[in-house]
Amino acid sequence: MITNGIDVLILDAVDTKAVRHSVVQAQRAHVPVIAYDRLAEGPISGYVSFDGGSVGRLQGEALLGALGPKARSSQIVMMNGSSTDPNAGWFERGARSVLQGRVKIAKSYETVGWRPENANRNMSAAIAALGPHGIDGVLAANDGLASGVITALKAARIHPIPPVTGQDAEVAGLQRILAGEQYMTVYKPFKPEAYTAAEMAIAVGHGHSLNGVATQRVSNSTSRDIPAVLLEPVAVTVHNIKSTVIKDRLYRVDQICTKRYADDCRKAGLIDRDGSPHDAE
Structure with a gap:
């Protein structure tokens, strides 16, 4: 592309x-070069992403809220992302800033390649080490890892499933939330991120400064004070699916509320008794 x-x-x-x-x-x-979502190494001109620290903090706060007064006597497993992704470490640091001293982190894993099957293996190892009754919650860094975690919990016949976090607001993650298998996910609206990347690209393409666009600064291992826009993510639980991902038209109700999840969607107020959707206006 560069040579073209x-x-x-x-x-x-x-x-x-x-x-x-x-x-x-x-x-x-x-x-x-505008780095999008992940902060690439090298001489980057600008960077746009969601605040990874906020992502981790939202996950940690949600998990503590789900555990309630029992949090201090509880122990959890952290299922972090891939070590090759700087966002994974960012999420983890944000989560630990909330969890440290308020709950026992019994096991913590880096998940190679962000692969659900690797999260499944890690979770199975955690269950073997801690016992089926020794896990009160799981901080899973995204919805894919949450799926691997929940599959392992089900295979071990752990019921009820302890609260499990997620990220990315995937359809499957939202469906697990409706079914009571996953506690929450973190929603990162893609339009503000994409529009900001385009705005930054137009500015630097015309030789203009990013000072009017980027109000923050970040650094990678080779460059300091890179102009950045760090957007704020949103925590999603069963109680606000309609006012977040449905309202923003990320998904339609019928995309989430398939036949398998119809009863769960009725309970959450997403569809009527006859299956008619309650799309947000």
């Missing part, structure tokens, strides 16, 4: 270290 004469590169890096060479090449070709 592009003016700006918006980069959502899966492995932020692996793309460093490409970012350096872009700089040498006078192509500014």
Whole structure:
């Protein structure tokens, strides 16, 4: 792309270290790079994402709320993301800032590749180590990991399922929340993030400063004071699905409330007795 004469590169890096060479090449070709969602390594011109610390704090606060007064005598498992993703460490630090000293973190795992099957194996190991009655909650870093965690809890016949967090507001995650299998997820509205990335790209593409767009600064291992926009995420539970992801038209009611989850959706006020949807206006 660089050799084809592009003016700006918006980069959502899966492995932020692996793309460093490409970012350096872009700089040498006078192509500014906007890091999207993950802070890539190298000379980045701007960065837009959701505040990862806030994501972790929302998860930690929700888990403590679900545990209630028993939190201090409870023990939990942390199912963190991949060590190759800087966002994973950001989420974890945010969560620990809330959890530390208020609940016992009995086990903590890094989940290779953010893969649900790896979370499932880690959770099975935690159950074997702590016992089926030794886990009061699980801080899962996203909905995919939550699915692997919940599958392991079900396989161990742990009932009721302890509160499990998530992130990304996936349809499957929302359905698990409605069914009472997952406690919450973190919703990151994609439009503000995408629009901000476009605004930053247009500015740097025209040679303008990002001072009018970015009010924050971040650093990676090679660059300091990178102009950044860090958006605020939203916690979603069974009580506010309608006023968040439905209202924002991320999903329609019928996409979430399939036949399998019809009864759960009625209880949550998403559909009528006859199955008619209660889409937010």
